[in-house]
Amino acid sequence: MTSEENNIVVQPVDKAKIKQIIRVAIILGVITTCEFIIAFTLGSGSIKTSIFVLMTLVKAFYIVWEFMHLGHEVKGLKWMVIAPLVLALWLLVALLMEGSAIHDANFL
Amino acid sequence: MSSITATAKSDWTGGKSPFNVSYGKLMMWLFLLSDAFTFSAFLIAYGLVRFSADSWPIPEEVFNAIPFMHGVNAPLIFVGIMTFILILSSVTMVMAVDAGHRMDKKGVAKWMGWTIVGGAVFLGCQAWEWTHFIIGTGGGGASLTWNEYGPQSFAAFFFFITGFHGTHVLSGVIINYLVYYNTIRGVYEQRGHYDMVEKVGLYWHFIDLVWVFVFTFFYLV
Numbered sequence: 001m002t003s004e005e006n007n008i009v010v011q012p013v014d015k016a017k018i019k020q021i022i023r024v025a026i027i028l029g030v031i032t033t034c035e036f037i038i039a040f041t042l043g044s045g046s047i048k049t050s051i052f053v054l055m056t057l058v059k060a061f062y063i064v065w066e067f068m069h070l071g072h073e074v075k076g077l078k079w080m081v082i083a084p085l086v087l088a089l090w091l092l093v094a095l096l097m098e099g100s101a102i103h104d105a106n107f108l
Numbered sequence: 109m110s111s112i113t114a115t116a117k118s119d120w121t122g123g124k125s126p127f128n129v130s131y132g133k134l135m136m137w138l139f140l141l142s143d144a145f146t147f148s149a150f151l152i153a154y155g156l157v158r159f160s161a162d163s164w165p166i167p168e169e170v171f172n173a174i175p176f177m178h179g180v181n182a183p184l185i186f187v188g189i190m191t192f193i194l195i196l197s198s199v200t201m202v203m204a205v206d207a208g209h210r211m212d213k214k215g216v217a218k219w220m221g222w223t224i225v226g227g228a229v230f231l232g233c234q235a236w237e238w239t240h241f242i243i244g245t246g247g248g249g250a251s252l253t254w255n256e257y258g259p260q261s262f263a264a265f266f267f268f269i270t271g272f273h274g275t276h277v278l279s280g281v282i283i284n285y286l287v288y289y290n291t292i293r294g295v296y297e298q299r300g301h302y303d304m305v306e307k308v309g310l311y312w313h314f315i316d317l318v319w320v321f322v323f324t325f326f327y328l329v
Binding site for chain 1: 144145153161183184196209211317
């Protein structure tokens with residue numbers, strides 16, 4: 001056991017890998033900064049909301065695909081994680097429609 | 109023998125992991141998927157209530173204070189700092205996982221340490237944010253039954269969603285600390301791999317991912 005412990009070889013830093021991590025970090029930082037700027041410059045409306053949702057999805061993609069490494073996993077695992085989320089999407093559409101209907105029934 | 113090897117071509121006939129990940133990582137992915145549904149349900153319910161309400165508070169006017177600067181109007185600045193802290197702690201976690209792949213014990217310890225610091229600072233910020241929200245600015249503040257800024261359900265959703273997320277951050281910091289402790293003790297070096305760092309890494313990135321959505325739908329939109 002002791003000889004094994006002493007023989008652990010620390011591999012050198014892969015510069016390309018670190019560069020990719022920093023690249024993703026900068027992308028996340030820049031998008032968040034843009035969100036700030038838009039929050040104060042654009043008047044609220046459906047265009048502003050759409051931009052925010054789009055930027056959120058881009059950030060989510062980079063976190064899941066690069067940081068959580070899902071983009072480099074096998075196809076089956078990717079589908080196992082992504083496919084069930086369609087249920088959440090359905091709930092989103094159903095409940096937001098329901099919410100508007102409640103609003104119209106109460107206030108229109 | 110040859111007939112067995114000939115028929116055992118499929119990934120699903122046993123002997124290997126079809127998804128090419130360790131058991132623990134696969135189970136972590138499944139747990140995170142179920143956790144994603146819980147957070148989705150929370151945020152979608154928030155959407156339903158917001159869509160059915162006649163008026164809703166403007167986040168910029170509710171969350172406009174920063175520590176040590178009383179009375180200064182700084183909309184969303186503090187929560188922006190919190191967002192950057194969480195993203196940075198996610199980056200340090202990726203660095204820890206990378207160091208683990210290279211069997212670099214010192215590197216793992218260093219980056220795990222920074223990740224724990226980031227998580228702890230985020231929790232501190234959230235405690236301040238909650239305190240400010242509960243005490244309020246002269247209108248009685250906010251609780252589960254009262255909200256000076258607008259509909260009472262806004263406060264209830266704020267407490268439940270950021271509270272549930274904060275509980276995740278707290279447990280994440282504790283689990284990160286345990287892994288950090290084991291790393292320093294050389295448990296993973298002896299084991300020959302740093303798979304535990306990857307598993308807690310997945311959990312930690314998920315916390316960052318949830319915050320990205322909370323930030324957009326609670327503070328920006």
